[in-house]
Amino acid sequence: MNVSDILIDAVKEGLQHIENAYQQNELPLTSKGTHTETALADLKVGHVVTTALRSRWKGARLLVEETAPTFVDLRAYDLVVDPIDSTRGLLHNLPGTGCAIVQLVNGVPVQSCIGQITTTSGKTRFLHDIICGCTGKNGSCFDGRKKERRYRASFRTAPNEFIVCVEMDAFDTSPKNFTDGFRIAEELMPPKGKARAIRMFGSSSFGFVAVSRGSLDIFTGSRKPWDYLPGIPLLIGSGASYFFYTDRSGNLRICAAGSRGALAYAKEVHLQAGMKILETDPVMLSVAASV
Structure with a gap:
């Protein structure tokens, strides 16, 4: 086997x-x-x-x-x-x-x-x-049920509207959770009208699967090893892209994009929001499980 x-x-x-x-x-x-x-x-x-x-x-x-x-x-x-x-x-x-x-x-x-x-x-x-x-x-x-059926992420370069998904904890009632979650979503929805956000509640794998299938353009999620590692082979295998960045609180996060246009757009708005994009892939061999 x-x-x-x-x-x-x-x-x-x-x-x-x-x-x-x-x-x-x-x-x-x-x-x-x-x-x-x-x-x-x-x-x-x-x-x-x-x-x-x-x-x-x-x-x-x-x-x-x-x-x-x-x-x-x-x-x-x-x-x-x-x-x-x-x-x-x-x-x-x-x-x-x-x-x-x-x-x-x-x-x-x-x-x-x-x-x-x-x-x-x-x-x-x-x-x-x-x-x-x-x-x-x-x-x-x-x-995984019908191995002959393959998925490819979207390769659109200039869609009229990007579908963006932001991970946040719907059951964490602390003000910081809601402030951070909605702030990130709003930063990916500038007045240009090029993005429509979905605030996803809790499942990182849901976002990676959707980007890999081409049904979601951009997904941002956490950097806990069991949250993001399963998504990497899906993204690479489907032709999607991803990058790591630090938000304004210094937390390391991951952003997945299903097309070249979505990738460029995601990097642009993250930079405009004052976040630092890591140009090299920081495959951290030793990580804090609580990050």
Whole structure:
């Protein structure tokens, strides 16, 4: 069994466990931090996914979000796992909840699989969606259920309107969260009328998948390893672009763009907003998990 199949099978098991837990109301909440809440289901799904991975890849070194140390050296791991991306989104019936896994080689992401689950009518019907990406000379981005279906990001150079998605935490009620989230969205919506923003609530993988498929032009997200690493192979495999930047608070973030025009536009408005764009790709082999 190749690595791609291992990732797909593990994500499928994770999605099924998420659906079962949701339908059986097995998602009790526990407090973690002042303004955040998380589900114990993260640990349960993490156990299901890691068990599936270890049974198929003997000796694999896993970095799992819920059990990660404060500082990590990415070179020490083969796989990074986010059991439930946007746990709180699932609990509040928001779309885009996913399970994400990425393979690393010497700390660099080379292929990944992201599965997403969406309820269509309460608890009666679930849609499972799996997308995979790989880098390299023959990089690609494809449907994990039907491997023959390939995705390519949009290569429009001057669309009339860009669709922009900004990650923010809908359940963090602190004034800083809303101030920062809305400020970033507004900075990507100058009076020119060239952008229409979507404020996405909590799921980084949702943004990377949408850019890779060409349904979203620009996405900005956080730099936590399990949030952004699974998206890199999708972006490269689909022909999309990305860059890192520091916002005005000094936080390192990532911006993905699905076309050359969107990339130029995103860089322009970030610079106009006083943010610093990093021209080199800072693949940080040692990162703070809380960044």
